[in-house]
Amino acid sequence: MATLNDSTDEAKTLVEMEQMLSSLREEYRKVQNSLIECEQKYEILQASVDFDELPEKSFVRRLVMNTRELFESEIFSDLTVILDGHEVPCHRYVLAARSDCWNFSAMANMTALNFDNISYNIGYILLKWIYTDEVDHRLDEVMLIELMQVAKRFKLSQLIERCERLLIACVDKKNCIELYKHAYELNAPRLMESAASKIYSFRNEMSPDRFDILPGVLLHELLESKFKYPLHEAILLQRKDAVDLCLADKGPKLCNRLNELMNVHGDCPLALALASRQEATCRTLIDHGADVDAKSRNGDTLLLYFLKKQDYWACEFLLQHAARLDCVDPVGGGNLLHVLAACKAESATDKEILDSLIQRFLSGGISAINSTDSHLNTPLHLSIIHDNMALFNGLMKIQQLDLEILNREGLPALWYALAKNDAEFQYASALVSRGANFNAIRPRSGDTLLNLCVIDGLLEAAIYLIKKGASVDVPNAKGETALYLASSSGLDQLVQILLNSGANPNVQTKENRDTPLHVAIRCIYTHVIDSLLGEKAGSNGCRRVPLLFEIYNSNDDSALSLAISLGFYSVADKLIDFGADVNAKMPDGRSLLLRFISNGTVEGALYLIKKGCCPTAVESNSPAPLFLAIEHGVTSVVSALCQCGADLAAKNANGDSPLWYALCSNHESIADILVEHGADVDCWSTGPNGCMQTMLHRAIDENDERIACYLIKNKCDVNAIRKEGPCGSGHSEAVEKQTPLHMAATWGLLDVVSALIAYGASINAQDSEGKTPLHLAVINQHLAITERLLQSHHIDLNMPDKAGLTPFAWAVQGKADQICVAILKRNPQVALQVDSAGYNVLHNAIKKQDFELFLFLLSVRVDVNVRTQDSERLSPLHIACRVGNDLIIRNLLCAGSRINDTTSSKQTALHIAAQNDKAFVCSILLENKIDATALDNEGNNALHVAVQYGSLECIQTLLTESNINPFLTNSKGYGILHLLVLLFAFMNENYLLCREAIRAGACVGVCNRHFVSIFNYPMSSPKLLFRILDQLDHEPKWAEGDSCSDRHCGRLLCTKCSEHFLPILKYDIPKPVRVCNVCYDVLTSVMLEVAILLSFV
Incomplete structure (x- = not known):
């Protein structure tokens, strides 16, 4: 289709060029006429030039103009011209002025002039030119040539020149040869030159028969003048006469002409003559010395050249004239046999000549028979490739023929014989019978001929080789055997034949490690797979090589895995049925x-x-x-x-x-699928430090709320507690006894806490420290979790831990104001709960002097008169007086604390302030109208207590700011001096005063505020203490409490203080009772003295 379009475009271009040339030719004619007119005017002006007179009024001008007017006029006519039977009036002086043929002497007596053998039209044009000097430029070349012939007859040189100019404008490809001949005959050199140039330009487009009108001499002259290779052109025009004229020169130029090459075609004269079968011309050329072994431009000899063109006549002619047979093809590198292998004979004559050529060429020698061309093909290769049976048979008759030569593709001649794939395998059988190796290997790829047949799908050829005994398991460079290649090409019939011939189906390729079964599966060749899986015996009765299924390729694919990977489940079924695991x-x-x-x-x-x-x-x-x-x-x-x-x-x-x-x-x-099929949602496993825990514990411990919530929703054990490991590991985690709710509350996992509560987790469960999940949420200040726990109706806000602290108490200690508000909002009574010491939150806040917490508790309206749940039964005011914080005391009094409330020992806040030497507190209490005369259960007022504990500032405050009675005695009869005199007298070593104080009932074990008594006051000698204790004649009052007392001195005593037991005879106590170390020494010394006295008695 592309060629057709190209031809159409070329035709259009040629038409356009012809049109353009026609236009240019017409323009040229117009220019010629204009030039002629200018020349005429110029001549007239030249002849009539007179600088004093205008040109239009000159004589010459008037003469020319009058002559024009006389054409065909009877005026002044003195001569009649007869034109083809027509009479035209003329004037002798005008004709005489134009040519010497009509001079006055010749026409003096003539009245009529006959233009015989001239047509009327030509004669009329001639007469018009004579009078007017005008020739119509539209005349065709025939009339112009005839006009020139008439002009030549009458010697009208100016008219001949005028016609020559007009004809030059008419020269083209169609008429150039004819015009060239006429120009030669009319002696028109310029027209002849123009026509010759046109002939040269269009020579290749002109047929040789057009030049037949030219005589040999004129043609030779034309070729010699215009063409570089006149001899070549003469041969191409098949003009023997012109050839002879070209060969007429016997000098050195002739030798060059005989063997020179043309620029365009590169042909020598002899080649041109042979190509057109001009036998006579060929013989003439050879006779004049033409070389029959001449070479073309590409280096081909004439014999090689015409053999390639399969011109057997030319080859035969050259051989008859002794052309050389040892030429080499410069392009293909082969000899004549290589070229001859591709030749065909279309006719019986050509076949006869071709057979003759084969016999002549085969006689060239052993080297020519086994030589190779540029592709390393031998004549044997090419004879098979081109199906040249005549040459093949001729070669096979030569014993020295090498059958194993490999061409550049690495292929022997036998391969091309097999590639014919014909039913009879004539070429292959002939080669094999001559001993050709049917196991030849192609060096480049390592393929045997059998492999190559399989690759190219030459089934019949492959079967032919197998029957001839070709090796079936020779792998190529890639490790591919014939069986592998057949399997990859889907040739199931060939696969069956190969297997029956003993081919190994387990051979793997080098790169991919594929077996034939792998590639058959990959290519979905089910018939090949069936053949590989079959267990049929071969035609020779031999069993096949067993097929192995557990062979893996480079991708670790077995045949089964490959089939499954590719989704070929029907193939996989077959593999499993045949034993694939x-x-x-x-x-x-x-x-x-x-x-x-x-x-x-x-x-x-x-x-x-x-x-x-x-x-x-x-x-x-x-x-x-x-x-x-x-x-x-x-x-x-x-x-x-x-x-x-x-x-x-x-x-x-x-x-x-x-x-x-x-x-x-x-x-x-x-x-969900696992749970649905019975997966254990608890699944006890090893946890931290080797303990045993459920997945819920682990999820919470890893802060994974999503997993924890999933397990809870799927009904895991929400109250499970970690256990010890098999060997007792994880004991610390196990004894914590924390439920998942404890852990979630500790880690702040709100979603988990919500899920646990929703699915029935024990909200009040206690761990080893007695803490509930609410305790842990409060301790870790997780407000959101605390609020979620408080939403439960089953939450116990009053449950204390082992430290006696409720969640509210922990919130108070942590100063978690929002949590405190939330707890109190849930149950305002939690603020009254007490710890193990009997103190509630307000008591502890006052005791610790946590003023912020104290104010917070006041802001939530905590009862400021609630007493401690211990033996002392202290009110918040009592505790504040003991710690001595005036701001707390004043705020308590402002909040409504009862100022005269007493402790379990009937002591008021004033007693406690005096006991702790808080003079400023005493002043505050007295300002707020406390009862200063109130007595405790021993009858002591605040002054007694102040004196007893040595609170000097308090004594001064009480004596100066209150109406307290300084002379009041307590229930033991002690006044303030009794409480002071014994200790001060002992400290001053006043034995007599000490003795009288004891006799008056002073308490021996009394201590001041600094816990100094006669028992621990530093003295140089214990004699004074022993003498005082010896003065005791009856059991004293217990000084410090109601139990665990030294029966001798009345002090509190325990097993850690003393292990001594003695009877006190002076107190009429015969049974041993506990006594302190000092009393033990005193009593044993008295007993020793008595024993000594008794010994004397």
Whole structure:
């Protein structure tokens, strides 16, 4: 189609060029006429030039104009011209002025002039020119030539020149040869030159017969003048006469002409003559010395050149004239035999000549027979390739013929014989019978001829080689055998034949390590697969080589895994039926199931499970199939594994269960499947420090609310407590006894707490420290969790821990104001709860002097008169007076604290302030009208207490600011001096005063505020203490309490203080009673003295 378009374009271009040339030719004619007119005017002006007169009025001008007017006029006519029977009036002087043929002497007596053999039209044009000097430029070349002939007859040189100019404008490709001949005859050199130039330009477009009108001499002259190779042109024009004229020169120029080459075609004269079969011309050329072994421009000799063109006549002619046979093809590199191999004979004559040529060329010698061309093909190669049976048979008759020469493609002649793939294998049989190697190997690829036949699909040729005994298991450079290549091409018939011939189906390729079965599966050649799987015996009765299924390629694919990977399940079914193992291990030790799961081949994995692949197989360094399916999120595979009995309680290398692993991998849909198939939602496993814990404990411990909530919603044990490990490990975690709710409250997992409460977790469960989840939420200040716990109707806000602290108390200690508000909003009475010491939150705040907390408690309207739940029964005011914080005391009094409330020992706040030497507190209390005369249960007023504890400033304050009675005695009869005199007298070593004080009933064990008594006051000698104690004659009052007292001195005593027991005879106490170390020394010394006195008695 492209060629047709190109030809159409060229035709259009030629038409356009012809039109352009016609236009240019017409313009040229107009220019010629204009030039002629200008020349005429110029001549007239030249003749009539007179600078004093205008040109229009000159004589010459008037003469020319009058002569024009006389044409065909009877005026002054003195002569009649007869034109083809027509009479035209003329004037002798005008004719005489134009030519000497009509001079006055010749026409003096003539009245009529006959223009015989001249047509009227030509004669009329001639007469018009004579009078007017005008020739119509529109005249065609025939009339112009005839006009020139008439002008030549009458010697009208100016008219001849005028016609020559007009004809030059008419010269073209169609008339140039004719005009050239006429120009030669009319002696018109310029027209002849113009026509010759046109002939040269269009020579290649002109047929030789057009030049037949030219005589040999004129043609020779034309060729010599215009053409570089006149001899070549004469031969091309098939003009023997012109050739002879060209060869007439006997000088050195002739030798050059005989063998020179043309620029365009590169042909010598002899080649041109041979090509057109001008036998006479060829002989003439050879006779004049033309070289029969001349070479063309590309280096071909004439014999080689015409042999390539299959011009057997020319070849025969050259051989008859002794052309050389040892020429070499400069392009193909072969000899005449190589070229001859491609030759065909179309006729009987050509066949006869061709056979003759073959016989002549085969006689060239052994080197020519086995020589190679540029492609290393021998004549034997080419004779087979070009199906030249005559040459092939001729070569096969030569014993020295080498059958194993390989061409550049590495192929012997036998390959091309096989490639014919004909039914009879004439070429191949002939070669094999001569001993050609049918196991030849192609060096480049390593393929045998059998392999090459399979690659090119030459089935019959491959079968031919197998029958001849060709080796079937020779691999090529890639490791591909004929069986592999046949399998990859889908040649099931050939596969069957190869297998029956003993081909090994287990040979692997080098790069991909594929077997024939691999490639057949990959290409979906089911018939080939069936042939490979079949167990038919060969035609020779031999059994096939067994097919192995556990061979893996470079991608670790066996035949079964490859079929499943590609989705060819029907093929996989066949493989399994023939023995392929679905539980086979790959080279890396993994099973096929693990591989398909890890590769995301879901359908393949399901197929294996369906075919009975073991779902519980444990493999080293590989996860179980269930875990791998969970890891890749393959829901359908997980479901199938569960249905086939996968172990849902198995653990992976990290000790994770399948359910935990699925949840950690964010595959809740898979987790649903596991739970649906009975997966344990508790799944006890090893936890921190080796303890045993459920998955819920682990999820909470790892702050994974999503997993924890999932487990809770699926009814795990929400009250499970961690246990010790098998060997007692994890004891510390186990003894904590924390439920999941405790842990979630500790870690601040609000969603988990909500889920636990919603699914029945024990909200008031206590851990080993007695703390409930609310305790831990408060301690860790998780407001949101605290509020969620408080929403439960079953929450116990009054439950203390082992430290006696309720959640509210912990909130107060942590200064968690918002949590305190939330708890009080839930139950305002929690503020009254007491700890193990009997103190509530307000008591402890005052005791610790936490003023901010104290003010907070006041802001929530805590009862400021609630007493401690201990033996002392202190009110908040009593505690404030003991610590001595004036701001707290004043705020308590402002908040409504009762100022005269007493403790269990009937002491008021004033007693406590005096006892602790808080003079400023005493002043505050007295300002607020406390009863200063109030007595405790021993009858002591505040002044007694102040004196007893040495609170000097308080004594001064009481004596100066109150109406207290300084002379009042207590229930023991002690006044303020009794409480002071014994200690001060002892400190001053006044024995007599001490003795009288004891006799008056002073308490021996009394201590001041600094806890100094006569027993611990530093003295140089204990004699004074012993003498005072010796003065005791009856059991004293207990000084410090109601129990555990030294019966001798009245002080509190315990087993840690003394282990001495003695009877006190002076008190009439015969049974041993506990006494202090000092009293023991005193009593034993008295007993010793008595014993000594008794010994004397």
